[in-house]
Amino acid sequence: MWKYLLRRIALSLLILLGVSALIYLLVMLMPADYIDNQTSAALQNGSMTMEDVMRLKELYGLADKSFTGIAKSYIAWLKSTASGDLGFSFMYGRPVTDVLSDYIWISFIIAFLSYIFQIIIGIPMGVKAASNQYSGYDYTVSVFAMMGTALPSFFLSALLMNVFSIQLGIFPLQGLVTATRIFPSDAYIQVFLDKAWHLVLPITVLTTLNVGGTMKFTRTNMLEVLSSDYIRTARAKGLSEQVVTYKHAFRNTLIPLVTSLSGMLPGLFGGAMITETVFAIPGIGYMALRATRGGDIPFIMGYNMFLAILTVLGMLISDIMYMVVDPRVKLS
């Protein structure tokens, strides 16, 4: 097992190396880079010359766009990344790792809460739908679940904002804190409640979008378990349907569920770009979208690598969990 894990980790590192090279190449090929964006106005009114711009580009490491130049700067990036330094963000003027660690938490809180809701809503619905296959309940839940996955996040956000923020005025429209309110420095509870109030709609959006997946996954696996022989035996013994479903069948459905749900955990740190931007919540996704638009290469690189690492980590965790949950599985 340890041998398998070591091989998996080595392979993951190899994949990440490939991913980083690919992303670096793509990002460096972005023709209008940060300096061009910043200096175009100054160039036009003559307060800066082309030479100044080139000097700036040299300073930021964006001057040499030939293949060897990119390769060189990639190797430099790789070296500093290996030592834990992701470089300096152009736009935010701080080390990328600092920006990441500052803004990650609000994203994580939103994602984690919606993950919890996804579990406590999606799994019971999936179980109930599977045990009443082809019933009215099954159809209704399945259709609603699929509708959730078919909704674009920005459309659902706009709908909820229209109804709950504008028409009913219950929840604030955007932001994380009420800008017009001034809190005394010791009013932690009030600040906390204010923030929580701002997060209700974003969490609702993420939960609605994702609960369908969990529900369908539970339903599919539950159906599979319910058609196995030992369930027929349990029914033949005369056990009540309640016991059969929740004690015998559900326990085996937990194997794929735990595997896939634990694989999702690292992804919770990745941020929800669109939802955070629509609600103007300063999370990691919001910052990344701004950086992408501004051509902030170190930040884009850092963020995308971070996401790739989360993906690899997720796959690794779900593999390990598969082994932990199901003792029959021997990975080799």
Place this chain on the structure above:
Amino acid sequence: MTIENEKVVNQNGKDNNNVSVQELEERFRVISPARMVAKRFFKSKLSIVGLVMIVFVFLFSFIGPLIIDATWGYGEIEVFRISRNAAMITTADFRAPDGKVYNYYDKSQTTILFKAPLSSDHWLGTDTSGFDIFTRLMYGGRISLMISFIVIFLETFIGVILGGLAGYFGKWVDQLVMRIVDIFACLPGLPILLVLSAAISSIESIPAEHRIYYLMAFITLMGWTGVARIVRGQILMLREQEYMLAAETTGIKAIKRIFKHLVPNAMPQLIVSATLGLGGVILYESTLSYLGLGVPFPRAAWGSMIALADPSKGQEILANYPNMWIPAGILIVVTVLGFSFIGDGLRDAFDPRMKR
């Protein structure tokens, strides 16, 4: 899917008291596998609902513009200036130096040319630029559907070739292809698409109307790995079967063995994954359009129509003009939902043992 020769369901004549073949054919219907799939597909209500939804969206987006163009002779970028008077009333209380509270009341008349309300000429009104919203919905649908079909076709094409080669040859070919697949599967989809589309929009030598083609290439690049995995898995399983040994001994070339004898057997899975993928591509495309990185203005796209309601640009449209953005959102949901209903229906129809 290979269509086998028609076969008689229930081949055992003995149980039926030695009935002749003719009588057998009368008594039992002869059904080809394709018909059986179709029959099972239409048995499910959800797949029929999905089919109706997709047919509606198709007619709406492909026949609709033709009708509009033939009857009224305008397209998606025709500007209508419909003037209407809007009274703006502002009131405010203020405390004058004399200590009394005065009520300030101001009424001003302005003429608005755009953002016309619903009318018999413009069913959904006009938008901030004076375009007819109903017509733009049709053109937006056309672009979304076209992009999604082309992208899925390209993804399937690349995926089948690379997955087929990897699955059949195994060894280092498999290793190489699957590592590339791993790398692409680990790329974060939306952020990378944003980087690429931002790059394309900033290159001035690329005309705005060509941006869509690049967009399609990018979405393809991010999505082909799923198809490659399906094809590879299927072929790994199939290539050990006896009929492949027979194909090999008859001396058929490897390329032909892969693409004529192996890939067609992976067709059911491919069709299902392609149908389910169509909705995903539409969501990607509309997200990019929403962020202003997709189909460029003034051409219509569902995503950019919803972007009018973006509260960062002011709440006016979000609050007061639901006719501008809600229909586009509903159409996206209907299309994506329709494709997933059909995909699910096809999966059940191809393999009734597969669970939904």
